[in-house]
Amino acid sequence: MLQPNCSSETYMPKDGAQHLASLQDGRQIFLDGKSVHDHVHHPAFCASIASAARMFDFQSELENQNRMTFVSPKTGERVSRMWQLPTSYDELVERRKALEAWAELSCGFLGRSPDHVASVLSAMYMGRELFGEKQGQAVADYYEYARDNDLYLTYAIISPQANRSRGPSEQADEFLAAGVVDEDAEGISILGAKMLATGIPMANEVMVAAIQPLKPGEEKYSFTVMLSLNAKGVKLLSRKSFEASAVSAFDNPLSSTFDENDSILYLDDVKVPWNRVFVHNDIQLAQAQWYSTPAHVYQNYQCQIRLSVKMRFLLGLARKIAETNGILEIPSVREMLGQMAAEVSMVEGMLEAMEISGIRFGSYFVPNGRRLYSSMVLTQQLYPKFIGHLRELSGGGMIMLPSSVNDFENVEIARLIGKTQCSPVTDAMGRVKLFKLAWVAVGSEFGSRHLQYEMFYAGANMVTRGHAFRTTDWESSTGMVDRFMRTYDLAGRR
Ligand SMILES: Cc1cc2nc3c(=O)[nH]c(=O)nc-3n(C[C@H](O)[C@H](O)[C@H](O)COP(=O)(O)OP(=O)(O)OC[C@H]3O[C@@H](n4cnc5c(N)ncnc54)[C@H](O)[C@@H]3O)c2cc1C
Numbered sequence: 001m002l003q004p005n006c007s008s009e010t011y012m013p014k015d016g017a018q019h020l021a022s023l024q025d026g027r028q029i030f031l032d033g034k035s036v037h038d039h040v041h042h043p044a045f046c047a048s049i050a051s052a053a054r055m056f057d058f059q060s061e062l063e064n065q066n067r068m069t070f071v072s073p074k075t076g077e078r079v080s081r082m083w084q085l086p087t088s089y090d091e092l093v094e095r096r097k098a099l100e101a102w103a104e105l106s107c108g109f110l111g112r113s114p115d116h117v118a119s120v121l122s123a124m125y126m127g128r129e130l131f132g133e134k135q136g137q138a139v140a141d142y143y144e145y146a147r148d149n150d151l152y153l154t155y156a157i158i159s160p161q162a163n164r165s166r167g168p169s170e171q172a173d174e175f176l177a178a179g180v181v182d183e184d185a186e187g188i189s190i191l192g193a194k195m196l197a198t199g200i201p202m203a204n205e206v207m208v209a210a211i212q213p214l215k216p217g218e219e220k221y222s223f224t225v226m227l228s229l230n231a232k233g234v235k236l237l238s239r240k241s242f243e244a245s246a247v248s249a250f251d252n253p254l255s256s257t258f259d260e261n262d263s264i265l266y267l268d269d270v271k272v273p274w275n276r277v278f279v280h281n282d283i284q285l286a287q288a289q290w291y292s293t294p295a296h297v298y299q300n301y302q303c304q305i306r307l308s309v310k311m312r313f314l315l316g317l318a319r320k321i322a323e324t325n326g327i328l329e330i331p332s333v334r335e336m337l338g339q340m341a342a343e344v345s346m347v348e349g350m351l352e353a354m355e356i357s358g359i360r361f362g363s364y365f366v367p368n369g370r371r372l373y374s375s376m377v378l379t380q381q382l383y384p385k386f387i388g389h390l391r392e393l394s395g396g397g398m399i400m401l402p403s404s405v406n407d408f409e410n411v412e413i414a415r416l417i418g419k420t421q422c423s424p425v426t427d428a429m430g431r432v433k434l435f436k437l438a439w440v441a442v443g444s445e446f447g448s449r450h451l452q453y454e455m456f457y458a459g460a461n462m463v464t465r466g467h468a469f470r471t472t473d474w475e476s477s478t479g480m481v482d483r484f485m486r487t488y489d490l491a492g493r494r
Pocket residue numbers: 112154155156157158161164195196197198199262449452453456457458459460461462
């Protein structure tokens with residue numbers, strides 16, 4: 001448990017140093033053929049972990065505490081607003097403003113910042129009765145534990161791709177997808193993999209669950225558990241680190257510090273005590289936990305908050321590129337920027353609409369699901385187009401760049417950079433700095449991973465369109481069609 005870090009009566013929220021200390025837990029991350037020792041200080045992860053710690057520092061700064069934190073009803077300590085359970089529109093907006101401020105610290109490039117899975121868990125807590133008495137208590141106890149320790153949680157809820165035309169029980173390996181292999185009085189044991197968990201190096205714990213529908217006979221895959229990342233048997237197979245090769249912040253301003261990493265999660269016969277099991281052996285509950293509580297809405301609402309910040313940042317980048325290239329006054333360029341500005345405003349407007357048309361869930365006030373799902377469908381399609389606009393505005397400017405920051409140290413090269421990197425509004429250094437940032441955001445391996453993220457983080461577009469179908473009030477549309485068709489007949493009489 002965290003200790004209060006000031007001696008007065010009021011307690012300070014968790015800060016970055018506390019978060020860093022909490023990560024030094026000996027978890028097993030595999031990278032580049034080796035097991036990583038001390039991941040917190042490893043060059044593949046350390047700067048991005050420091051960015052996560054910076055979020056906790058930000059909330060603990062005195063001038064930010066009211067905006068970013070609230071008082072835990074249990075301990076009296078200040079904890080992040082990510083755990084707040086709004087009971088009114090005003091509280092929902094108050095919480096959103098805190099999440100927005102956090103997203104601004106990474107310009108929206110930390111997709112699985114702590115507030116994402118905190119939103120899932122908070123909404124499960126709102127609907128904890130659904131889980132039944134014993135497991136509902138486990139949800140409540142874990143929520144309070146996570147809130148009062150201001151944990152950074154991530155999750156892994158999708159089975160590995162393998163053969164997508166088949167369910168987990170029909171794959172060549174029965175335990176390719178994580179499933180329960182054993183249970184006893186202490187808890188359950190899990191064997192197998194989940195496709196991806198983002199933010200593994202900077203998170204404290206992981207929710208492992210199933211969101212893809214399961215068939216009767218696939219009960220062993222229907223579990224929801226909370227695991228410490230250093231639990232025995234938890235193996236984290238990291239993807240390539242972009243941070244590791246992003247040695248210069250000037251050359252790689254985003255990937256050097258916001259590479260949240262994505263890992264395959266492998267559970268090698270991991271034992272989970274019952275007080276960390278929310279769902280077990282129940283394919284209906286494995287679905288209902290997302291859709292009959294506000295969990296799915298609340299988690300993806302956080303995504304839209306973060307995305308609105310990221311798009312605002314990318315819009316700023318687009319305008320600065322136009323200014324730097326002296327094309328801002330060209331009518332077609334202004335039209336393009338106007339189009340992009342309209343798209344950003346649409347995302348912001350959808351966010352406001354989710355809140356204004358929010359609904360009651362018991363004593364809580366949660367965003368409107370229908371508005372959320374339409375925003376998800378549209379933004380999944382919008383993001384690639386938006387990136388396309390940025391590429392179109394940039395032309396070869398993102399390529400016509402010095403090979404690295406070292407070029408500035410060579411007098412001859414620096415002279416030529418000064419001569420060739422001209423702009424009507426800035427000097428050569430300013431131009432290079434801006435276009436390097438643009439390339440990392442939209443064109444680099446890091447930028448490309450972000451494109452994939454925005455297109456898939458909540459499922460393929462067919463999945464989000466399915467949610468839009470499910471939550472639409474069809475009667476209000478078809479009813480109008482029926483009413484109108486009743487106003488005339490075969491003879492054309494009205
Ligand atoms: C960068 C990144 C980070 C991620 N982080 C996380 C994380 O932290 N936690 C987590 O749990 N998951 C994470 N994911 C995984 C994410 O949840 C999945 O990518 C997402 O659910 C889509 O599943 P999939 O990738 O298997 O694509 P699929 O579902 O296999 O879809 C890929 C394509 O296959 C076709 N297709 C597949 N099935 C069908 C079908 N039934 N009908 C029609 N067409 C079909 C479609 O063309 C679809 O676009 C992450 C993904 C990415 C890209």
